[in-house]
Amino acid sequence: MKEVIIATKNPGKAMEFEHIFSARGIVVRTLLDFPEIPDVEETGLTFEENAILKAEAISQALGKMVIGDDSGLIVDALEGRPGIYSARYAGEPKNDQNNTDKVLSELKGLPEEKRSARFYCALAVAIPGQEPMTVSGTCEGRILEERRGTNGFGYDPVFYVPEKGVAMAELSSDEKNKISHRANALKKLDVVLDSILEKTGQ
Ligand SMILES: O=P(O)(O)OP(=O)(O)OP(=O)(O)OC[C@H]1O[C@@H](n2cnc3c(O)ncnc32)[C@H](O)[C@@H]1O
Numbered sequence: 001m002k003e004v005i006i007a008t009k010n011p012g013k014a015m016e017f018e019h020i021f022s023a024r025g026i027v028v029r030t031l032l033d034f035p036e037i038p039d040v041e042e043t044g045l046t047f048e049e050n051a052i053l054k055a056e057a058i059s060q061a062l063g064k065m066v067i068g069d070d071s072g073l074i075v076d077a078l079e080g081r082p083g084i085y086s087a088r089y090a091g092e093p094k095n096d097q098n099n100t101d102k103v104l105s106e107l108k109g110l111p112e113e114k115r116s117a118r119f120y121c122a123l124a125v126a127i128p129g130q131e132p133m134t135v136s137g138t139c140e141g142r143i144l145e146e147r148r149g150t151n152g153f154g155y156d157p158v159f160y161v162p163e164k165g166v167a168m169a170e171l172s173s174d175e176k177n178k179i180s181h182r183a184n185a186l187k188k189l190d191v192v193l194d195s196i197l198e199k200t201g202q
Pocket residue numbers: 007008009010013042069070071072073086087088096099119152153154155156180182
């Protein structure tokens with residue numbers, strides 16, 4: 001059975017990767033399966049840098065091909081914030097509810113046309129002894145005035161997806177995994193992933 005290791009401790013991301021890869025007969029393992037591995041410090045200044053930091057640290061620890069995911073929400077009216085700081089936007093310890101509340105309150109009273117935003121996902125593939133490669137994907141939308149829906153994770157309840165006419169958290173996982181920033185980034189990996197798995201024998 002083919003296997004892909006994702007350098008994430010986020011259960012929401014883990015579920016999405018499992019869902020997307022299982023359709024292709026690939027088993028996903030994440031850092032939730034390796035609790036002894038310490039957190040990777042996300043000291044990069046871009047999503048790509050952080051995705052590489054995560055992928056390379058875990059690839060070195062396990063001696064295997066590993067994919068890192070660094071993602072977040074970019075809000076135009078907030079000059080791109082929370083951006084790479086999305087996970088801890090409202091401070092430590094990271095908390096999805098507090099993060100979304102902070103974005104909602106910062107945008108309070110702003111009209112719809114000024115609430116544009118996008119999700120961004122950078123994926124890095126690290127293979128022992130090779131230079132890492134990255135791909136990215138986005139998903140365009142806008143910030144709602146209040147939370148809607150209970151599916152997904154993170155900022156999904158406050159992110160309106162115009163092409164679907166609902167909040168991201170109102171989409172089923174099947175629907176989200178067709179249009180999300182993560183899905184769009186993964187589509188770009190599709191072309192090379194099979195040959196990587198062949199070569200690494202994973
Ligand atoms: O670093 P790992 O262990 O992967 O887990 P994390 O939650 O810290 O992940 P990031 O550093 O990439 O931070 C991304 C944050 O952006 C948000 N986010 C990312 N993808 C999202 C999605 O599909 N839907 C909603 N929010 C998302 C979410 O709040 C995450 O905590």
